[in-house]
Amino acid sequence: xxxxxxxxxxxxxxxxxxxxxxxxxxxxxxxxxxxxxxxxxxxxxxxxxxxxxxxxxxxxxxxxxxxxxxxxxxxxxxxxxxxxxxxxxxxxxxxxxxxxxxxxxxxxxxxxxxxxxxxxxxxxxxxxxxxxxxxxxxxxxxxxxxxxxxxxxxxxxxxxxxxxxxxxxxxxxxxxxxxxxxxxxxxxxxxxxxxxxxxxxxxxxxxxxxxxxxxxxxxxxxxxxxxxxxxxxxxxxxxxxxxxxxxxxxxxxxxxxxxxxxxxxxxxxxxxxxxxxxxxxxxxxxxxxxx
Amino acid sequence: xxxxxxxxxxxxxxxxxxxxxxxxxxxxxxxxxxxxxxxxxxxxxxxxxxxxxxxxxxxxxxxxxxxxxxxxxxxxxxxxxxxxxxxxxxxxxxxxxxxxxxxxxxxxxxxxxxxxxxxxxxxxxxxxxxxxxxxxxxxxxxxxxxxxxxxxxxxxxxxxxxxxxxxxxxxxxxxxxxxxxxxxxxxxxxxxxxxxxxxxxxxxxxxxxxxxxxxxxxxxxxxxxxxxxxxxxxxxxx
Numbered sequence: 001x002x003x004x005x006x007x008x009x010x011x012x013x014x015x016x017x018x019x020x021x022x023x024x025x026x027x028x029x030x031x032x033x034x035x036x037x038x039x040x041x042x043x044x045x046x047x048x049x050x051x052x053x054x055x056x057x058x059x060x061x062x063x064x065x066x067x068x069x070x071x072x073x074x075x076x077x078x079x080x081x082x083x084x085x086x087x088x089x090x091x092x093x094x095x096x097x098x099x100x101x102x103x104x105x106x107x108x109x110x111x112x113x114x115x116x117x118x119x120x121x122x123x124x125x126x127x128x129x130x131x132x133x134x135x136x137x138x139x140x141x142x143x144x145x146x147x148x149x150x151x152x153x154x155x156x157x158x159x160x161x162x163x164x165x166x167x168x169x170x171x172x173x174x175x176x177x178x179x180x181x182x183x184x185x186x187x188x189x190x191x192x193x194x195x196x197x198x199x200x201x202x203x204x205x206x207x208x209x210x211x212x213x214x215x216x217x218x219x220x221x222x223x224x225x226x227x228x229x230x231x232x233x234x235x236x237x238x239x240x241x242x243x244x245x246x247x248x249x250x251x252x253x254x255x256x257x258x259x260x261x262x263x264x265x266x267x268x269x270x271x272x273x274x275x276x277x278x279x280x281x282x283x284x285x286x287x288x289x290x291x
Numbered sequence: 292x293x294x295x296x297x298x299x300x301x302x303x304x305x306x307x308x309x310x311x312x313x314x315x316x317x318x319x320x321x322x323x324x325x326x327x328x329x330x331x332x333x334x335x336x337x338x339x340x341x342x343x344x345x346x347x348x349x350x351x352x353x354x355x356x357x358x359x360x361x362x363x364x365x366x367x368x369x370x371x372x373x374x375x376x377x378x379x380x381x382x383x384x385x386x387x388x389x390x391x392x393x394x395x396x397x398x399x400x401x402x403x404x405x406x407x408x409x410x411x412x413x414x415x416x417x418x419x420x421x422x423x424x425x426x427x428x429x430x431x432x433x434x435x436x437x438x439x440x441x442x443x444x445x446x447x448x449x450x451x452x453x454x455x456x457x458x459x460x461x462x463x464x465x466x467x468x469x470x471x472x473x474x475x476x477x478x479x480x481x482x483x484x485x486x487x488x489x490x491x492x493x494x495x496x497x498x499x500x501x502x503x504x505x506x507x508x509x510x511x512x513x514x515x516x517x518x519x520x521x522x523x524x525x526x527x528x529x
Contacts, residue, residue, distance in 0.1 A: 001490045050406075051305060096493055165393075165394070165397055166403070168386065168390055168393065168394055169383075169397065171383070171386060172383045172386060172390075172394055175383040175386070175425065176381055176382070176383055178345055178377070178381065179368050179377065179381045179382070179383065179385065180344055180394075181343075181344070181345060182345070182365075182374070182375050182377065182381075182443075183369055183394055183396075183397045183398065183445075183446060184366050184367070184368075184369035184370055184393075184397045184398035184399075184401075184446065185397055185440065186364075186366045231484050244343065288466060
């Protein structure tokens with residue numbers, strides 16, 4: 001029973017992390033129709049940025065959160081303005097965008113190797129091992145904080161998307177960009193902004209991951225693939241769908257530990273991805289785009 | 292005579308290698324309802340897209356209030372008072388009616404007046420008020436047309452362009468849309484109307500231009516056009 005509660009709690013916290021990463025990927029795809037293969041690279045960059053801020057300047061990772069958000073948002077805007085903007089629009093841009101963004105990821109990864117070597121790093125704070133009693137077991141304080149951020153950020157984002165003119169324009173561009181131009185929306189600006197928000201979420205996910213896992217410049221590939229699983233499972237746009245899908249993935253992964261050897265647990269997500277694509281290609285919750 | 296509100300001066304418009312408009316010229320004066328007529332593929336939609344900036348001309352000039360629009364990006368034209376109700380409505384299907392209308396007032400000029408204009412739109416189309424929380428994609432064709440017109444009105448246009456507003460609507464709804472156009476005209480709005488329903492279009496418009504394969508074929512007052520034997524044979528089936 002204790003083990004069950006333990007595993008459930010880790011699943012919930014993992015789900016928050018997965019949802020944050022996946023929401024960034026899904027938002028960019030939903031609005032720009034571009035699969036951001038550099039997502040994993042930005043996750044890795046967020047982890048290193050948090051690590052540098054902590055190791056060099058002693059800034060707590062949760063205080064570093066705004067800095068990482070701003071920096072990875074800026075990185076996203078830069079990537080959009082310098083690279084993604086020049087891609088052909090529509091389905092014709094598909095292969096080109098995959099190659100371009102995969103290349104961007106390789107560049108990010110190799111810059112990280114150059115700056116930080118390939119050694120594993122992690123952010124160890126004074127409270128990294130602290131835990132509080134809960135339902136007869138113990139919960140890591142840090143994992144609770146991760147979950148808190150992972151719940152608050154999507155709520156803020158949802159408020160932006162639903163309540164502000166800019167947010168509504170983002171959702172409208174995903175559905176019909178020409179109509180947006182007609183009412184005076186600068187669609188290019190919305191694309192850049194959306195790309196920035198998506199990469200900001202990746203950066204945050206990287207920072208949060210770095211407080212839990214160790215990482216090196218190769219970090220992010222598993223995270224990218226898990227984001228894919230969640231987006232495919234949960235569909236685009238609805239926060240609830242993404243959250244639920246992230247939870248399903250996390251639960252299946254965590255509980256697979258009970259029945260599978262540990263080296264196979266990371267394959268669980270991909271088996272799920274294949275199953276969903278074969279059985280329910282529209283995702284578990286249908287096709288709505290940023291509704 | 293005063294300067295026209297909108298002036299198209301010999302514009303050429305192409306989609307890739309395919310040229311659609313050939314030296315097309317057109318004038319719309321303030322307060323007028325002008326209708327652009329022609330068969331499918333004549334270039335009516337393309338003309339409106341050129342004016343709204345979605346498909347800028349390759350040659351020639353479009354002037355609005357005497358000023359060239361060549362350097363004005365499409366997204367800035369709503370703020371100048373140019374608004375298009377596109378063919379096929381082109382609403383955002385997964386936003387609510389209310390959200391669709393609100394976004395119509397996105398521009399800096401219209402945004403401060405959004406609340407007042409929303410009231411006007413709801414007064415004009417009470418149906419939209421009833422359905423304001425519903426997704427636009429779930430509306431009937433007629434309601435979608437009202438929503439598209441409402442969205443365009445939210446930007447407080449000086450020049451309202453409508454592309455085939457009666458397409459796919461029942462005769463009753465066609466009359467309603469035409470009445471709406473007459474009402475807007477009575478309120479002082481300048482309207483450029485593209486219509487396949489020539490009889491109805493000539494009833495609400497003062498002047499018309501017939502285009503054929505991207506060139507002006509005929510121009511005249513509505514009465515002249517309605518009496519033209521060629522038009523009667525080709526479009527009215529008389």
